[in-house]
Amino acid sequence: MTSYFPPAGSIPSHASTRSPSPAVSPLSPPTNQRSNALTNRMTSVLSASYADSDIRDALETLSLRGIHNTPEVRRQLRLDVQKEVVDCNAEIVRDFGKVAEQLQRIGTVITSLNETCDEMRKHIGLARQDTTPVLEEASALMQQRKEAETKQHLLEAFTKHFIVSDEDLLVLTSTEEPINDHFFDILARVKQVHRDCEVLLGGENQRLGLELMEKSSRNLNSAYQKLYRWIQKEFKSLNLEDPRISSSIRRALRVLAERPSLFHSCLDYFAEARDYILSDGFHYALTDAVTGAAGDQNVKPIEFSAHDPLRYIGDMLAWVHSTAVSEREALEALFVADGEEIAKGIQAGLNSEPWSRIDEDEEVAFDGHKALSDLVNRDLVGVSRALRQRVELVIQGHDDPVTCYKVVNLLSFYRTTFSKLLGTKSNLAELLETLEKFTFAHFETLMQEAANALSTDHLSLTPPEDLSTPQFLVDALEGLTSLMKTYEASLDTSDRFTPVLRAAFDPFLALATTSAEDLPPTSRTIYLTNIHLTARTTLTPYPFANTTPLTTTLTALRADLLTIQHTYLLRTSGLQTLLSALEPFSQTQEQKHQNLSDIAALPAFQPETLLATSQQLDDFLPSALMDATEHLKRVQSAAFVKSVTEEAVEAFCRDFEFVEGMIIGADEASGKVDVTGEQQLDGEDGEMGLRRLFPRTTGEIRVLLS
Template sequence: MAGYFPPNGAISSHASTRASSPASSPLSPPAHQRSNALSNRLTSVLSASYADSDIRDALETLSLRGIHNTAEVRRQLRLDVQKEVVDSNAEIVRDFGKVAEQLKRIGTVISNLNQTCEEMRKHIVSARQETTPVLEEASALMKQKQEAETKQQLLQAFTQHFIVSDEDLLVLTSVEEPIDDHFFDILSRVKQVHRDCEVLLGGENERLGLELMEKSSRSLNSAYQKLYRWIQKEFRSLNLEDPRISSSIRRVLRVLAERPSLFHSCLDFFAEARDYVLSDAFHYALTDAVSGADGDRNVKPIEFSAHDPLRYIGDMLAWVHSTTVSEREALEALFVADGEELAKGIQAGLSSEPWSRIDEDKEVTFDGQKALSDLVNRDLIGVSRALRQRVELVIQGHDDPVTCYKVVNLLNFYQTTFSKLLGPQSSLSELLSTLEAFTFKHFDILMRDKVTNLSTDHSALTPPPDLSVPEFLQDALEVLTSLMKTHEASFGADPDPSNPAQENRFTPVLRAALDPFLDLAKSSAADLPTTTIQTIYLTNIHLTTRAAITPYPFASATHTPPLQSALSTLRMDLLDIQHRYLLTSSGLHSLLAALEPFSPHPSSSAALPQHHHHHHQQQQQSSKPNNIADITALPAFQPAALIATSQQLDDFLPSALMDATDNLKRVQSATFVKSVTEEAVEAFCRDFEFVEGMIIGADEARGNVDVDVDVDVVGDEKDDEGKDADGDEGAEENDKDWGLRKLFPRTTGEIRVLLS
């Protein structure tokens, strides 16, 4: 724009030139106005900023023209500038005219293009309207094609998975087709199809799933029936003794377990067949044993030993045990070798046959060992029945209690064995427990019968003259010894530590084989005439019984304490008898009876014979002496009586110990007699020491008393009694210086030496 318009500087310069020239025009303003205008102009010029871009451009334009600052130039500059501006504007107008013409042509082109586009748009819309149905139809066809291909793939996959060919179904259901790996492969596939039909039931179309499930169920049922018939056929010819049992049988059993009803029916058929086979084998072993060309003719039938119950029953039990072990081993290989597979099959079967559950709330688990034991028990039902009949028959016909008890122990041994082999709840274990109880009951009946027979036999109950153990008790103890030896051989010498002593296994035997006979023997003592004889007889009975059971802890644990208690009481009685015998034989009893009031232990009078004790009580009531010197006034301490007692003592002492031992000679235990006699001798010595002390004390007291008074007293007593034995009155007065010690000189030390 600087080229078309003059710069502000030039215009200002030109104006200032004109302002400086004199104003000759009449229209010119007055001088003072001009002066103000000039001043304003100057002020404007001076106030202008020459740093402005427009001024700078104008100055540059002037410098390019090479203008000189003259009046002409200044006049012409405006015109020139205006002219240039006009020319520039004209040129611009011409240029814009060209641009407008070009724009017009462009507008025409654009109009043509718009018209063409509109026509093309119309053609496109028309083409779209024509092609849309075709495209939609093509898309639908493509979609249908994809759906058809998908359906074809699904149909192919469905057919391959859910459809079983007729040839395969024929292999699965036809009896003529063999049961091999191909059969089990097809069966596995059909079972998979049957399980997968449950998925189809959850879809929209349930009919297909129901039809396929029904078809597969029929095929499976036919296949299981085929397996059931096949396994029955195999069981008829199965030889369990053959170690090479067919693996196909085990495989069929695992599969058949998925149908519990068929599986249990198969087991029932198997158990029935094995029951028949084993019952026949047992009968053969009982009656025929081993026969034939290849048999060992030295082996005799079990029935040949029927006369010996122990051997007969033992042989039968040994055969049953051997057969049970063999049967269990064979069935273990057949049924339990694949126990986990059987358990899975039975669990699957319970799901497919819910009506076969006994308790819906109880979880059913398969215990292979328990199932095996149950099957073995079922196989041996016939054998168990025959065994029970024969054992009961042979026991009922036998009357030896020892043999019966040996059979009890034998049955107990096998009961424990079968309990470990088949379980404590097994039929064989319970059968042997029943037979054990039956045999022991028969044993108890035999013992009761013996006791009943003895109770009515008075001659057998009569104690022997020598007071020894009666014969029936000796026989009972012999039988008991045999029983104890049998028990020891079977169960050991020590009682069962798991049971209290009073509850050990042998206690019932003692109650049956010992207690009744012991009670009979003790009751028979009542027929003896004196207490001493009864005590000796009872002592022999208890000593013999204790000696018989002491070597056997299982018997002595329960019965020794009561026997020992009874023997303690009897020993006290024997001690009293011996003590009385020593006092009576020595004559010391009369002195003790007289000295009873002076005794520091009044209860000691109980050891005296009853008649002496009664006499002393009368004497005590009549005389009641209160001074030890008064002993000399007692009849037993009169010189003649005291001398006689001293003489009797001297006669007694040499053979006293032998005589005392001989007094209990019928007690059948020298040790027991010696112990009782020694204790009685000790008591006798204590009694003698008491008498000796009283005599010494009386002499000492009498030496301090007036003899005349004493003699008078004695004389008065003699007067009261009358004449003495010789008929001389007051004979005692002639012997005033007699002493008790001189009349009875024996000392306690001498007595102990002589009786030691």
């Protein structure tokens, strides 16, 4: 960079030497004044910031001009710069003059344009005044045309949807036209029209909707009446034996379900027709021989087996069951396969015919299986009536209780079968339940009559000499065994045998028990024991027979036998006399200690009497067990006798132990036993001790009676 100050080498040499000061001009400022100006200048230069943008731009400009730092250049630099500035300003003024000219011309053009626009506005305003009525009229005409087209489309759509052609109405209502898919399609369309008329009723003009709804209602009623008559006609020729029932009649039933009154009337007609056919078939199976194929010539009418009630009733029930199953299978396709469609149709019909509801608040739901069962029940009403009459006649004329009970089980089996097939509330199930009760009541009557007849036959009620079970009870138990076998084979899992026991066993057991009243106590107990043992033996193999009352009675009889056997042992051995004498001493322990010395004074413990009792005991012991068993030999259960005898022997041993203890206590109290427990030969009074007179011990008794 060119320096604005002279280089150091350009300073005169005399400036660095101490030469005398130059001469001062009179016009020159004072020396101190020049020094201050120079100092200020130097300070100004040195304080200048070379980072300043103006200085940097100036220096850059100088550098671009390629100016050298010479005195000449420094003198001309300001002039040159000023001259350039003046030239630049002159050029700018010339350019602005040209811009001014252009702006002036533009202003002239804008003025002209404004005048033209004003003129056009005037013309447009005049034209608008002339064309406005025409445009308004054109817009109105276009709007009218658009509305007319819209109305035309609506009319075409309305006619296409709501108006049914005369040809279609003829197919829908004329009885000469067949029931086919075209009929159902037209019917569906008319139903849709009828439903859509409700939308028209919601508009301002309801007359059209009312007229169309009335017309569609008439057409629908005619169509349903035609369908109803056609179904009745088809029912007359319907072959239920054909597993492929016509799809058209199934569809017709689904559609007719939308009119519940017609639907149920049609079902009533069908049920009446089937009732007549099945009743006639049942009568034919009962009375007429089967004709036809050669293989069927050997089949006989059911009435041929009327002499055998069980077979006769079984054949009739088998025929009814077979018919019910066939009828259900044939009608199943009508109700179960299309149950949902029929349910929807019935619900729609109830909505259209609210008067057909029994309970307004009740929710009606169609159950195909229930409807099928109800229809089969109605088809078999006549068969059920004939079946009831014949079963009641056969039962009333039969007097064998076992056969009657077999019939009861047969009826129970078929009642369960029909309950599963048609429901527990079906007519057949209720009929068989009624017949079952009727037959069982007849069975109870027969058993009661047999018991009443026995009650007047005193010879039969006389107990046998060996006190064994009477023959009439044995016969009754044999009959009861047949009844229990029948019940066991019936696969009846419910507890229903108790009424049979009450009718077929309790009266005869009561007669046998009453016949024992005139016997002696021991014989009566043995006789009743034999009766109840025989009865329990008969009932025990059958778990469903309740033996609890017999077991309870046998427990009481066993206690009586135990008392009899115990008394027999005490009486035969002579120990009863000693126990009777010692009874006052067995009350309390305190009385024993106070009165034991008085035992020797009792009559039963006098030497002669006690020796006789001891001898009687010795004579009794060798054959005591055999004699005791022989005493109850008429009891027909050896195990029962053995058990009672063993328990009686044990009670006898306890009694003997008591007597032995009392005798030893009496000797101790009277001093007839020394301190070591040995029996003295003589007491103080010279008499023998009771133990010497009655030497048997409890251990010996147990060994001899074991």
